[in-house]
Amino acid sequence: MISPLSSKMIRFSKKVEYALMALKFISASNPRLVTAREISDKVNIPYDLLSKILQRLKSEKILSSTQGTHGGYLLASSPDKIFLYEIMRAIDGDRALTECLISGKEGECGLEDSCSIKSPVTKLQKEVEELFKSKTISDFV
Amino acid sequence: MISPLSSKMIRFSKKVEYALMALKFISASNPRLVTAREISDKVNIPYDLLSKILQRLKSEKILSSTQGTHGGYLLASSPDKIFLYEIMRAIDGDRALTECLISGKEGECGLEDSCSIKSPVTKLQKEVEELFKSKTISDFV
DNA sequence: TTGAAAGCGGACTAATCAAGTCCTATTTAG
DNA sequence: CTAAATAGGACTTGATTAGTCCGCTTTCAA
Ligand code: SF4
Ligand code: SF4
Numbered sequence: 001m002i003s004p005l006s007s008k009m010i011r012f013s014k015k016v017e018y019a020l021m022a023l024k025f026i027s028a029s030n031p032r033l034v035t036a037r038e039i040s041d042k043v044n045i046p047y048d049l050l051s052k053i054l055q056r057l058k059s060e061k062i063l064s065s066t067q068g069t070h071g072g073y074l075l076a077s078s079p080d081k082i083f084l085y086e087i088m089r090a091i092d093g094d095r096a097l098t099e100c101l102i103s104g105k106e107g108e109c110g111l112e113d114s115c116s117i118k119s120p121v122t123k124l125q126k127e128v129e130e131l132f133k134s135k136t137i138s139d140f141v
Numbered sequence: 142m143i144s145p146l147s148s149k150m151i152r153f154s155k156k157v158e159y160a161l162m163a164l165k166f167i168s169a170s171n172p173r174l175v176t177a178r179e180i181s182d183k184v185n186i187p188y189d190l191l192s193k194i195l196q197r198l199k200s201e202k203i204l205s206s207t208q209g210t211h212g213g214y215l216l217a218s219s220p221d222k223i224f225l226y227e228i229m230r231a232i233d234g235d236r237a238l239t240e241c242l243i244s245g246k247e248g249e250c251g252l253e254d255s256c257s258i259k260s261p262v263t264k265l266q267k268e269v270e271e272l273f274k275s276k277t278i279s280d281f282v
Numbered sequence: 283t284t285g286a287a288a289g290c291g292g293a294c295t296a297a298t299c300a301a302g303t304c305c306t307a308t309t310t311a312g
Numbered sequence: 313c314t315a316a317a318t319a320g321g322a323c324t325t326g327a328t329t330a331g332t333c334c335g336c337t338t339t340c341a342a
Contacts, residue, residue, distance in 0.1 A: 011151055011152060011236065011237075011238060012238050012239055012262070013300065013301085014300075014301065014302095015300085015301080017239060017258060017262075020258045021256070021257050021258055024257050024258065025257070035316085035317065035318090036317080036318075037316090037317080043255070043257070044252055044255060046301085046302060046303085048302070048303060048304075049301070049302055049303085051318075051319080051320090052319090052320075054318085055318075055319060055320070058318085058319090059319095065317095065318065065319090066309095066310090066317090066318085067308075067309045067310065067317065067318045067319080068308095068309050068310030068311060068316080068317060068318080069309085069310055069311040069312075069314095069315070069316045069317060070310080070311060070312095070316080070317075071309080071310075071311095071316080071317045071318055072317075072318085073318090095152065096152075097151065097152060097153050098153055098158060111185055114184070114185060115162075116162050116165050116166070116184070116281075117158060117161045117162055117165065117281055119282075120280060120281040120282060121153070121158075121281075124272075124276065127272060128151065128269075128272065131265075131268060131269065131272065135265065139261060140257075140258055140261040140262075141260075141261060154328095154329070154330085155329075155330060155331090156329085156330080176287090176288065176289090177288080177289075178287090178288080187330085187331065187332085189331070189332060189333075190330070190331055190332085192289075192290080192291090193290090193291080195289085196289075196290060196291070199289085199290090200290095206288095206289065206290095207288090207289085207338095207339090208288065208289045208290080208337075208338045208339065209287080209288060209289080209337095209338050209339025209340060210286070210287045210288060210338085210339050210340040210341075211287080211288075211339080211340070212287080212288045212289055212338080212339075213288075213289085214289090
């Protein structure tokens with residue numbers, strides 16, 4: 001009937017949880033360079049998974065990294081400028097309450113023309129976004 | 142590492158979207174008794190799926206129903222007393238940002254003891270809940 | 283009294299997604 | 313030149329979602 005929905009929003013994926021823990025850890029170690037291995041050990045996150053999460057955060061400019069033997073990660077900006085919303089987006093991509101609100105998927109729903117809830121849901125989506133945009137990793141004491 | 146997470150929250154499931162549309166429709170037809178078939182036709186929702194959604198809303202006391210030839214559904218209370226949060230809960234069960242915050246699953250996570258984000262996430266969860274508790278189907282103009 | 287129209291409800295399937303693993307580069311200090 | 317680190321693609325597994333199917337029960341009216 002409706003094309004299957006591929007987007008989750010607001011329920012944290014494990015990856016996002018791991019990202020938050022990792023970012024907290026890195027933040028607490030500031031300005032020391034921290035390795036994926038160290039975080040994996042201290043916070044008990046599977047190493048391979050964590051690696052990819054950190055790489056992703058790096059590619060999204062939330063972290064900076066140095067390669068090589070004594071490499072590691074650092075926050076790319078101060079903790080109170082790293083917003084939850086951006087972390088979620090970096091890791092899980094664009095998400096929204098409904099399919100039609102995800103950029104790139106507008107019009108894949110099929111009910112969109114006749115949909116009676118799209119407009120109110122759009123408003124609600126904005127409120128949810130505001131909530132997540134208002135939190136930074138500094139709030140994750 | 143961590144037991145797989147079985148809870149989604151805040152991304153609406155299609156069922157919740159359908160529920161909202163159906164409730165809007167029933168609300169608009171008030172106080173006429175409305176059948177699942179009629180809603181299915183008018184709103185373009187698969188009949189079988191919709192049936193189960195309505196049944197669920199009924200069993201959760203959000204709708205009332207009458208069986209038999211001229212049966213159908215009615216709102217069990219006024220639209221401004223039917224909260225989004227309750228609809229979501231009726232349909233998808235208990236959900237939360239993280240596994241550890243779902244009643245019945247406390248302690249299934251495995252990281253719970255050492256988790257550095259549980260407390261801030263708990264706070265955030267409350268804010269999210271407040272948001273959904275503040276919306277009723279009257280807000281879904 | 284019987285049949286059609288409605289609600290009730292479990293079992294099932296197919297597609298999709300999340301979580302985690304594995305493997306192979308590339309970079310760089312010592 | 314090698315060990316330790318980041319980088320990143322391919323893959324597997326299990327869980328979840330969306331949707332279907334089928335049979336039962338209730339009620340009304342012909
Ligand atoms: S809100 Fe309406 S249009 Fe948007 S995805 Fe849900 S059904 Fe389709
Ligand atoms: S304890 Fe920490 S890791 Fe486990 S579910 Fe709760 S928040 Fe996520």
